[in-house]
Amino acid sequence: MFGTVESNTPIKIIVDQKLVLTEEYLILTKNVTDHWVDIEVNHYTVNDAFLNTTHAHPDAGVNSFDSHHKHQYQGRKKIMIYNGLLPGEKVILIRLQGGQKYIVLDRINNHTVTGEWV
Amino acid sequence: MMYELIINHNGSIQQPILLDDVVWSTERKGQPGKLTFSVYNDGLLKVDEGNPVSFKVDGKNVFYGFVFKRSWNKDKIINITAYDQLRYLKNKDTYIYKNKTATELIRMIADDFRLNVGVLEDTGYKIEKRVEDGETLFDIILNALDLTLENKKKLYVLYDDFGKLTLKDIETMRVNLLIDENSGENYDFSSSIDGSTYNQIKVVYENESTGKREIYITKDSSNINRWGLLQYFETIDEKVNGRAMVDALIELYNKKENNLTLNNIVGDIRVRAGTSVLVQLDLVDFKLQHWMLVEKASHKFKKDEYFMDLQLRGGGLN
Numbered sequence: 001m002f003g004t005v006e007s008n009t010p011i012k013i014i015v016d017q018k019l020v021l022t023e024e025y026l027i028l029t030k031n032v033t034d035h036w037v038d039i040e041v042n043h044y045t046v047n048d049a050f051l052n053t054t055h056a057h058p059d060a061g062v063n064s065f066d067s068h069h070k071h072q073y074q075g076r077k078k079i080m081i082y083n084g085l086l087p088g089e090k091v092i093l094i095r096l097q098g099g100q101k102y103i104v105l106d107r108i109n110n111h112t113v114t115g116e117w118v
Numbered sequence: 119m120m121y122e123l124i125i126n127h128n129g130s131i132q133q134p135i136l137l138d139d140v141v142w143s144t145e146r147k148g149q150p151g152k153l154t155f156s157v158y159n160d161g162l163l164k165v166d167e168g169n170p171v172s173f174k175v176d177g178k179n180v181f182y183g184f185v186f187k188r189s190w191n192k193d194k195i196i197n198i199t200a201y202d203q204l205r206y207l208k209n210k211d212t213y214i215y216k217n218k219t220a221t222e223l224i225r226m227i228a229d230d231f232r233l234n235v236g237v238l239e240d241t242g243y244k245i246e247k248r249v250e251d252g253e254t255l256f257d258i259i260l261n262a263l264d265l266t267l268e269n270k271k272k273l274y275v276l277y278d279d280f281g282k283l284t285l286k287d288i289e290t291m292r293v294n295l296l297i298d299e300n301s302g303e304n305y306d307f308s309s310s311i312d313g314s315t316y317n318q319i320k321v322v323y324e325n326e327s328t329g330k331r332e333i334y335i336t337k338d339s340s341n342i343n344r345w346g347l348l349q350y351f352e353t354i355d356e357k358v359n360g361r362a363m364v365d366a367l368i369e370l371y372n373k374k375e376n377n378l379t380l381n382n383i384v385g386d387i388r389v390r391a392g393t394s395v396l397v398q399l400d401l402v403d404f405k406l407q408h409w410m411l412v413e414k415a416s417h418k419f420k421k422d423e424y425f426m427d428l429q430l431r432g433g434g435l436n
Contacts, residue, residue: 018212024247025214027326100249100355101326 002108005089013091013104021093021102031106032091034084039077044070086112119424122174123155125185127164134163137195140173142181143416144277144391147263148256150204151278151390153181159194171200172280175419180387182281202278203233207255216247220262220274221285227255228283236282239290243270246358269358271366275392291393292409295386297428298398302383307401309374316350316371317341319364323354334360338372378410378430385424391415397430408432 003013003021011028013021047070085091090108095101121140125132134157144151153173157163165185173181183202190196209231215223220241228235243266250258259276267273273288299305318337325332342348350371354363378397389395391412399406410432417426 016212019214019249019251021214021249024216025249095251096355098353098355099251100247 001093001095001102003091003093003104005085005087005091007087008085011085013093013102015093025101027096027101027103029103029105030081030083032083032085032104034080034082036078036080039079040075041077042074044072046070082113082115083111119419119422120176121419122172122177124172125163125165126170126172127166128169130164132163132165134158134165140419141416142173142419143414146275146391146411146413147260150207151181151183151202153183153200154197156195156197159190159196163196165196165198171198175387175424178387179280180417182278203281203283204256204276204278206231206233207259210252210254211258212252213250213258214248215245217244218262219244220259220266223262224259224276224283224285227259231255234282236279236284238283238285239274239287241266241270241272241274241285243272267370268363268366271369277390277392286392288392288394288411293386293388293393293395295389295395296398297380297383297395299400302380304381305399306379307399307406308377310377311345311348311374313375314371315345315373315375316348316368317345318347318349319367319371320349320351321354321360321364321367322352323360332360334364336364336368338368341372376406376408376410376430376432378432379428380430381427382425383428385417385419385426387417389415389417389426389428395428395430397432 001015003015006012006014006020010023011026013026015021047068085104085107089112092105092108093102094105096103121136123133123136123140125134137156137158140153140155142151142153153171157165165188167185167188169185171181171183171185172179181200181202183200184205185198185200186205187199188196213223213227215226218226220243221238223245224238225235227233241263245262245265248262248265250261253261263274263276274285275288275291276283276285278284318335321334323332323334350367354360378399389412391414393412394409395412397406397408397410410430412428413431414429415426418424
């Protein structure tokens with residue numbers, strides 16, 4: 001079955017007018033909650049001239065040099081996955097055996113993202 | 119016997135002449151009270167589905183309900199079936215409730231479906247939370263009464279008392295009526311462990327916070343020796359007192375089930391499904407003297423006679 005998120009703190013999902021599910025009836029998967037995860041990376045950044053540095057050195061006049069370079073980006077990193085539900089989002093629900101709880105499996109709509117994207 | 123059957127057709131009060139028997143039947147749970155009767159269609163009688171019908175015997179209220187079905191043939195005899203307002207509990211709907219007693223739930227449903235309410239005894243057990251999605255109102259209410267029974271060991275009966283929804287503890291519904299060998303034509307008695315008899319109770323709670331199943335077990339070893347192991351198993355959804363629950367369940371189920379069917383005994387309008395009567399029978403291997411619960415009652419009001427058929431259930435015999 002499907003529902004619409006009415007509010008997220010505290011969580012409230014409306015299936016129909018008579019079936020309004022609050023926290024105690026819901027089991028939220030990691031698909032629909034903000035949570036930390038560790039990732040492992042081993043990359044170089046792109047060769048970037050972002051600095052485009054020009055600066056003076058004493059007794060040497062103004063020097064210009066090619067600032068193109070890349071960095072290594074490596075190791076185990078902790079990141080936050082913003083999967084938490086927002087009001088108005090549509091979700092898929094599965095009723096648990098016995099019928100007294102619902103698993104919020106996933107959202108149907110695309111994420112609303114607000115992070116940086118160059 | 120004075121019978122008074124009234125059909126109210128859009129405000130016109132009619133008292134048709136009754137043919138054959140008027141039969142009033144009730145069941146302890148999940149079914150509305152039913153009245154069937156036949157009338158002669160003299161062309162003047164006006165009756166339609168939904169019309170209120172009341173039936174009184176010697177001035178005493180017996181049945182109040184609504185016409186749900188009419189059938190007739192060449193002979194101009196109309197057979198009418200009416201149900202009391204419990205019929206409307208066959209409707210399905212969705213309810214979600216928290217911290218309510220069965221009594222409060224019934225009151226809420228009665229209010230939503232505009233049913234008339236009489237005396238609803240307080241069941242005194244608050245159900246923590248419950249979702250009922252697309253279930254009959256009967257099931258929604260019976261689930262609440264089952265939860266009450268399992269946790270409080272109290273059995274309640276919901277019935278319609280002449281047009282008013284009524285909820286009573288079965289303990290308070292004893293009718294001072296003695297039934298023995300001479301009461302009916304014959305009787306059919308059975309003793310059994312084949313139905314809902316259990317001597318070991320296992321209740322499982324799926325604990326979300328620990329990710330484990332919590333198991334509660336209780337048993338009666340002496341009855342396991344007598345009957346073999348008969349296990350009751352249930353998964354519960356919420357954290358209730360598991361220990362108290364298995365203790366209540368073993369008390370309910372760890373006994374033989376007795377069923378007694380009696381036909382054509384002298385009628386008594388006090389005996390409806392949900393009441394208890396005192397039964398005294400000299401059975402081959404033992405004497406039975408016990409209060410038994412009326413599971414089904416069918417009262418047959420004939421022209422000069424009044425009989426009833428009863429299906430009784432009892433436990434507590436060993």
